[in-house]
Amino acid sequence: MVTIHPKLSNELSQTVVSSTKSVKLKIKRSNPNVNSDEKFDEFVVPIEKWTTVLDSLLDVKSYLDHSVGIRYSCRQASCGSCGMKINGKLGLACFTKISELDSDTVTVEPMDNYPVVRDLVVNFDRMINNHKKIMPYVIREDSEIDAESGVREFLQSPKNVEKYIQFSNCIKCGLCNSACPTMAMDKSFVGPQALAQAYRYIADDRDKGKNKRLKIIDESHGIWRCHFAGSCSQVCPKGVDPAMGIQLLRGYLLGIRD
Amino acid sequence: MMVLRESIIMKIHYGTAIGALFLTVIHIMMRLTQDFHESLQYENVIANYESVGYALLLELLLILISVHGFNGLRVILLEMNQGPTYEKVVTYGCLAAMAGLITYGSRTIIMTSMGMV
Numbered sequence: 099m100v101t102i103h104p105k106l107s108n109e110l111s112q113t114v115v116s117s118t119k120s121v122k123l124k125i126k127r128s129n130p131n132v133n134s135d136e137k138f139d140e141f142v143v144p145i146e147k148w149t150t151v152l153d154s155l156l157d158v159k160s161y162l163d164h165s166v167g168i169r170y171s172c173r174q175a176s177c178g179s180c181g182m183k184i185n186g187k188l189g190l191a192c193f194t195k196i197s198e199l200d201s202d203t204v205t206v207e208p209m210d211n212y213p214v215v216r217d218l219v220v221n222f223d224r225m226i227n228n229h230k231k232i233m234p235y236v237i238r239e240d241s242e243i244d245a246e247s248g249v250r251e252f253l254q255s256p257k258n259v260e261k262y263i264q265f266s267n268c269i270k271c272g273l274c275n276s277a278c279p280t281m282a283m284d285k286s287f288v289g290p291q292a293l294a295q296a297y298r299y300i301a302d303d304r305d306k307g308k309n310k311r312l313k314i315i316d317e318s319h320g321i322w323r324c325h326f327a328g329s330c331s332q333v334c335p336k337g338v339d340p341a342m343g344i345q346l347l348r349g350y351l352l353g354i355r356d
Numbered sequence: 357m358m359v360l361r362e363s364i365i366m367k368i369h370y371g372t373a374i375g376a377l378f379l380t381v382i383h384i385m386m387r388l389t390q391d392f393h394e395s396l397q398y399e400n401v402i403a404n405y406e407s408v409g410y411a412l413l414l415e416l417l418l419i420l421i422s423v424h425g426f427n428g429l430r431v432i433l434l435e436m437n438q439g440p441t442y443e444k445v446v447t448y449g450c451l452a453a454m455a456g457l458i459t460y461g462s463r464t465i466i467m468t469s470m471g472m473v
Contacts (some may be wrong), residue, residue, distance in 0.1 A: 284435045316363045318434055318443060351363040 100140040101162045126207040129216045145196045152191035167217030178271030183207040188273045188333040209276035228292035237307030252304040265298035267336040274330035286319035290330035294340035297347045372424040379417045405468040418461040426454035
């Protein structure tokens, strides 16, 4: 059954309605905690030129079905919470304008390669655990806070920043891991997100944890299981290129990079 | 569990691929020293085996392809399923199969080159 937004169903009786267009929003619904049923609920929602998929989903939640499960926060592609499959392609709901999809029907599904919590919400445990495993912080013996000289900074040249700056843009939205074909097959694979972050810290010349990190990723379900499909880089909403980071990391392990 | 780190195994994997490619080119070029059809006749093939250099080339080719192929199979199988026992079975199973193939192939090369066939 298709549920129609009140703004559209009352269009004739209302005085002014700014929106003239509408789309059919198909939302995949499931709740594995209750049963294994999966279905698509359809809603007709009004859209403007600037309406994002997230705006429409929140419209559905506000006016048509409060029970739709969705995770979101910043609404500006900074928090990485609203990753999902939109018309079969991975993206952030807040960063995807419906007008740019060029379709009268918008289908939203939860990301692949993650267990579904409910509807569009997935469990990020695997990604977060792998992210933690590669120690995503600067490792050093000394500290920026020194008893004798007080607080100092670990200085860095702009040239060095260039080496890793794009990898610092990762917002942990998990789209790369969802797009990765190895993640789908190998449940122990560390994943492009964690590998890109391993490169980010190894390439940072303030960091002294290179050998520790290389040891972590150099195992049977580590970096060598990447087949360089490149889909991780294609879906990243922040322009990070995990596939390149993985190849650069391999250079360290093969001894062709210092 | 693994004796070798994965990066060492992959270095061997890439090295054996390059080596096998190089030796295969030589192997194919040997066919071109005479008419291709003629080079595959029984007597000519046996004569090739009886040349020590050629027998060594075949032996090396056998080892390189077996190491590369069975490591490739191990990688595929490790992606299909996970778990410590499974990984142990796959790793040692591939090693055993590799050793078996090399032994059987070497036996054929040695016996043929010694004129026992």
